[in-house]
Amino acid sequence: MGGDGGVLTLFLAGDVMLGRGIDQILPHPGDPALPEAYVTDARTYVELAETANGTIPRGAPFSWPWGEALGLLDEAAPDARILNLETSVTQSDDIAPGKSVHYRMHPANLPCLAAARPDACALANNHVLDYGRGGLAETLDSLAAAGLRTAGAGRDLAEARRPAALPLSGERRLLVFSLGMASSGIPRTWAAGADRSGIDFVDEASDAAAAEVADRVRRAKRSGDLVVVSIHWGSNWGHSVPGDQVRFAHALVDGGADVVHGHSSHHPRPFEVYRGHPVLYGCGDLIDDYEGIGGHDRYRDDLRLLYFLSLEPDTGRLDHARLVPLQAHRMRLRHASREDSAWLHEVLARTSRTFGTHITRDPEGTFTVRAG
Template sequence: MKICFLGDVMLGRGVNEASKHMSPQDHWGDTLELLSLADLRIINLECAITDYNTPWTKTPKVFHFRAEPRAVEILKAARIDICSLANNHTLDFCEQGLLDTRDYLLRAGICPVGAGKDIYEASKPCLVKAGNFTVGVVAFTDNEPPFAAGENKPGTNYLEVSLDPSVLTEVERTIQQTRDLGADIVIFSDHWGPNMRLRPSPLFKQFARRVIELGADVFYGHSAHIFQGIEIYQHKPILYDTGDFIDDYAVDPVLHNDWSFVFECSFDGYSFSSLTLYPVKLSFARVQRARGQECQQIMQRMLELSAELGTKLEVHDEFMMYQA
């Protein structure tokens, strides 16, 4: 079984405008072939999908990302199966925007996870069939505390990044609940930490390892807008940050938020067996596989960052691999 993990997908603002003149498939470029070969495709959706156009003003916020409902066709074009909504943009257009987003995704056959009409819906795992397996995804964020869901309040599944016993108890409870609901493989998604950081902090490394120790099979991180190194811990992958995948963002010429990967995890039975990384280059509202010298530069950065975490990757012409 193969699962593709992608970084932040932001379909609002400039991407929303560009989509009026592009086909849904155009935004994914030549990554569509890779995605079509996977059994499951998971993204962090970094915007609201809604016609509701009143932005969040309850607390100060600089950026508000909104895509019109036709954006769902972009997700369908790549056969996206699961969207994490536990992030700092899901409520950019208030609670109505969040509820609309969930509704549009569900109508399209895409499973939203990590946000909902109340804390019970926001914390509910997403379970999907992939081949002969049931994959369960739980999604959290430590971003934008005012967005947190409550008993009668729509919002995100907020969780502080901490080694406090109460936090770890919640992690363990959620993973066990997902197993009890029938998941063979559990993915822990976390939209965490500040932007533009090349390396996870010591606390983040400790936290991700504890998540694995508490029963998750994959740690799927995002938020920094640039990819970070990969760690294999207890024979399971920690993707500290998967970077960006589709957006309209200004590009930092040093940190390169326009570089990332398709992260393809393979499983043999219930066990992680390999990770294949396909470098990609983002342009305005579009992504494509990286080629030539730039492909080599992207892989070299990942090689070095992962080596710092004790992970040795095999470098091939246009992709990288870790073989368990």
């Protein structure tokens, strides 16, 4: 892995939800039965998307959901690719009780995830145990067999808390921690224990919890290492950021984290540069099966962002960030129109201004954040 040039560029993505409707259009669809109150067949989500935007192929290529994002990733050539994988990878039928939505993808469809060549998948989220601890074990085994690194979930607490370690130039590493909070809908029973599988669970964004995570970062971080802390937190909708999340993120940076990678909201939330380090409070969904589902149209959750963060390799501080707007259409990512790009820029720039962040938009539609 790189990192020996003028900057170290990371690609960060929000929620990648390859289960349910997405799984049904891929070459190896799993059982479409769903334990949902209103939708009992995952193929219904495909039909909703087709009603909204047109026909979607069945048995689509594994690259289909990524669409034009793959070319943009190759063009940017980031040194590391990190995303939140918000689905179980299993054929288990052990349905988690008390949840209204369940996500799983067939293990044979993992080439879809591999198409984006992620270097680390954050797993501490509210869907990775949707099909029980047996489903989690199959998820971990499937990802490991595919050569995909993970963080945030494990067969015990030690494994769940172990960061993914990505090699950089020399003896340096990029460490990726993943943790999930109750505020995102994660059941407390999903917490990993000394002899219990689960996720790296944080009950609340308290000062004490931040100090504990920061202490783990300091103990793991060697001279020259950089650290990303990936956090699944907060509600699905809305642009405001609770004060406890802001304090938590700041405490992590103060404690040695170089990037705070937040997700859970279905649309992008503000971007902050705190003490020179990027804090993404919510990256929004990247891939999901929500086309044709109404109710929150004002948030335009069909618009997505690719986050490319270029860091100073010696300090981990932000040199600049490029944000590329895309749109989900027929369960595939395509470039956002000029009008949609302008709309998303206005919202993100306005909500980020509260944090002192200035976001510009170039004629091609790409957004830029400068460190100063």
